Amino acid sequence: MINPDAKxxxxxxxxxxxxxxxxxxxxxxxxxxxxxxxxxxxxxDLTESTRMEAFAKKYPARYVEVGVAEQNLAAxxxxxxxxxxxxxxTSYATFSPGRNNExxxxxxxxxxxxxKIVGSHAGVSVGPDGATHQALEDIAxxxxxxxxxxxxxxxxxxxxxxxxxxxxxDGPVYIRLARDKTxxxxxxxxxxxxxxxxxxxxxxSPKVAIFATGPLVHNALLAAQALEKESIAVSVVNVHTIxxxxxxxxxxxxxxxxxxxxxxxxxxxxGLGSAIAELLAEACPVPQEFVGVRDQFGQSGTPKELIEHxxxxxxxxxxxxxxxxxxxTS
Amino acid sequence: MDALSxxxxxxxxxxxxxxxxxxxxxxxxxxxGHTAGPLGMADIFAALYFRVLRHDPKNPDWPERxxxxxxxxxxxxxxxxxxxxxxxxxxxxxxxxxxxxxxxQGHPERERLPGLETTSGPLGSGLSQAAGMAYASRIPVRETxxxxxxxxxxxxxxxxxxxxxxxxxDCGNLWEAAMFAGANKLSNLTGIVDRNNIQIDGYTESIMxxxxxxxxxxxxGWHVLEVDGHNIPQFIQACGEAAxxxxxxxxxxxxxxxxxxxxxxxxxxRWHGKPPSKDEAAAFLNELRTMQGKITSEHQ
Numbered sequence: 181m182i183n184p185d186a187k188x189x190x191x192x193x194x195x196x197x198x199x200x201x202x203x204x205x206x207x208x209x210x211x212x213x214x215x216x217x218x219x220x221x222x223x224x225d226l227t228e229s230t231r232m233e234a235f236a237k238k239y240p241a242r243y244v245e246v247g248v249a250e251q252n253l254a255a256x257x258x259x260x261x262x263x264x265x266x267x268x269x270t271s272y273a274t275f276s277p278g279r280n281n282e283x284x285x286x287x288x289x290x291x292x293x294x295x296k297i298v299g300s301h302a303g304v305s306v307g308p309d310g311a312t313h314q315a316l317e318d319i320a321x322x323x324x325x326x327x328x329x330x331x332x333x334x335x336x337x338x339x340x341x342x343x344x345x346x347x348x349x350d351g352p353v354y355i356r357l358a359r360d361k362t363x364x365x366x367x368x369x370x371x372x373x374x375x376x377x378x379x380x381x382x383x384x385s386p387k388v389a390i391f392a393t394g395p396l397v398h399n400a401l402l403a404a405q406a407l408e409k410e411s412i413a414v415s416v417v418n419v420h421t422i423x424x425x426x427x428x429x430x431x432x433x434x435x436x437x438x439x440x441x442x443x444x445x446x447x448x449x450x451g452l453g454s455a456i457a458e459l460l461a462e463a464c465p466v467p468q469e470f471v472g473v474r475d476q477f478g479q480s481g482t483p484k485e486l487i488e489h490x491x492x493x494x495x496x497x498x499x500x501x502x503x504x505x506x507x508x509t510s
Numbered sequence: 511m512d513a514l515s516x517x518x519x520x521x522x523x524x525x526x527x528x529x530x531x532x533x534x535x536x537x538x539x540x541x542x543g544h545t546a547g548p549l550g551m552a553d554i555f556a557a558l559y560f561r562v563l564r565h566d567p568k569n570p571d572w573p574e575r576x577x578x579x580x581x582x583x584x585x586x587x588x589x590x591x592x593x594x595x596x597x598x599x600x601x602x603x604x605x606x607x608x609x610x611x612x613x614x615q616g617h618p619e620r621e622r623l624p625g626l627e628t629t630s631g632p633l634g635s636g637l638s639q640a641a642g643m644a645y646a647s648r649i650p651v652r653e654t655x656x657x658x659x660x661x662x663x664x665x666x667x668x669x670x671x672x673x674x675x676x677x678x679x680d681c682g683n684l685w686e687a688a689m690f691a692g693a694n695k696l697s698n699l700t701g702i703v704d705r706n707n708i709q710i711d712g713y714t715e716s717i718m719x720x721x722x723x724x725x726x727x728x729x730x731g732w733h734v735l736e737v738d739g740h741n742i743p744q745f746i747q748a749c750g751e752a753a754x755x756x757x758x759x760x761x762x763x764x765x766x767x768x769x770x771x772x773x774x775x776x777x778x779x780r781w782h783g784k785p786p787s788k789d790e791a792a793a794f795l796n797e798l799r800t801m802q803g804k805i806t807s808e809h810q
Binding site: 217220241242244246247249251252254255256257258259260261262263264265267282283286287290291292 | 573577579619620621627628629630631632634635636638639640641642643644645646647649650651682683686687689690
């Protein structure tokens with residue numbers, strides 16, 4: 181059943197309202213800027229698409245257009261931060277943190293300045309633009325950098341909260357956003373704390389713990405509901421902060437269930453599933469199945485077609501849960 | 511900037527000589543590192559730290575300070591040497607260069623050593639950071655700001671200097687920054703290019719020609735000055751002119767001799783990335799201390 185403590189939306193399974201996570205970021209950025217004058221925003225020629233428009237209109241003196249120059253975007257922001265500003269930088273995730281990865285490594289992470297890197301259009305759900313614009317490796321790129329915090333919000337409301345939290349945190353942060361409109365699951369009352377995973381679905385004696393991140397959390401909840409009808413009890417944990425990982429919650433849920441499934445719109449290599457496997461191999465070794473993209477690039481199509489084609493749909497999560505259950509030794 | 515008296519020029523030249531000696535001493539102690547670039551930039555760094563920059567070695571975080579971004583981090587020995595001689599840390603600490611636990615990393619790391627403005631080494635990104643600082647310094651901040659840091663960052667007369675190598679102008683990132691600085695008329699930004707014509711694989715004009723170099727910057731919206739990088743008064747005058755140009759960023763193309771001060775090293779690109787041996791260092795130090803044989807007794 182839905183965890184009442186999570187204070188999720190009432191219509192989460194019926195006809196949920198939909199909004200892209202980038203939309204929540206845009207709102208959060210203006211709210212953060214209202215509260216802190218040090219916040220500036222830099223964009224590489226994608227102001228509307230990355231939802232920086234409202235900020236740019238309200239705070240023109242604090243908005244910087246960089247043009248199609250993502251390497252400059254990152255290193256400029258390093259300079260702004262070294263001068264006492266809190267810069268948010270946006271582009272598509274394939275370009276930032278993709279194209280400018282070394283600038284982020286040297287001038288932001290190693291240099292240890294509080295730049296907030298916001299990569300939109302992550303995942304195959306970008307749709308028609310095709311593989312060049314569908315970031316599937318950005319979590320991996322960012323989570324291997326020391327000092328970097330990595331957040332992948334599950335919906336627009338959580339993206340808004342993540343933006344506010346990132347603004348207050350004194351260090352580099354990566355926020356992963358998506359293009360497509362996706363279900364609103366969380367509400368203003370849903371707890372959000374960076375580094376603290378949220379249990380959204382719980383069972384009395386779960387057989388499998390599902391750890392999901394990003395908008396696919398909704399598919400994980402739909403899978404939990406379908407499995408409940410087959411009397412297969414699971415828990416669903418929204419791991420919005422991939423780094424630092426909430427070790428306590430993840431180990432607790434993994435131990436209680438004895439088997440886990442990770443769900444992400446990202447390469448299996450280096451993403452959330454990898455992070456969880458690294459943790460559990462040391463702390464609580466249990467069978468794990470990975471729902472994610474299997475060493476492939478994306479392609480053009482509708483978001484729905486692509487989610488199904490790459491094995492990220494509700495049925496795939498259900499199948500992974502059943503498979504991992506059979507692998508349990510006791 | 512006021513004209514320099516002969517005594518002031520002499521003092522700066524003496525500082526440059528001391529910096530060159532420290533560079534040789536630290537490189538031979540380290541057993542690795544870059545020799546030609548740091549020696550070639552000793553005069554300019556002496557001028558910057560003992561005349562041009564507004565800074566306070568005892569208060570390296572002073573918000574009103576001018577910022578010096580070293581983009582080509584591999585010439586760190588000259589930066590460390592001049593910082594030590596300016597009083598940021600003891601000159602003896604220079605001998606820890608590149609050693610385990612040292613604050614003087616092979617390439618500069620801001621977090622480790624107070625007074626460093628950034629972490630650098632990978633080429634082509636320093637001008638972006640300098641442009642970011644120059645832009646940030648002119649964003650108006652309300653007096654009601656609750657943050658002292660933010661209020662301090664509103665001072666408008668802070669100047670940002672960015673030292674670059676000529677070879678790093680091969681990098682696309684650098685020209686992205688040059689275009690940005692020109693477009694935004696970042697007049698409190700001064701670029702300083704060490705035009706010594708060498709890079710690791712050979713001479714710049716054979717590896718990837720930079721000429722016409724001056725015209726490239728001019729077409730990106732910069733004011734361009736060219737100086738003899740070993741003529742200290744000329745360089746200081748150029749910095750003064752750069753500060754007076756208010757509608758454009760300025761770049762000072764400083765023509766330097768790589769390895770300047772030691773005849774065996776001068777103009778030889780093979781000295782870009784290697785340190786002197788112990789024997790070589792003894793001879794080089796003798797050459798510096800006797801002012802290339804002009805005097806017979808070494809002065810320390």
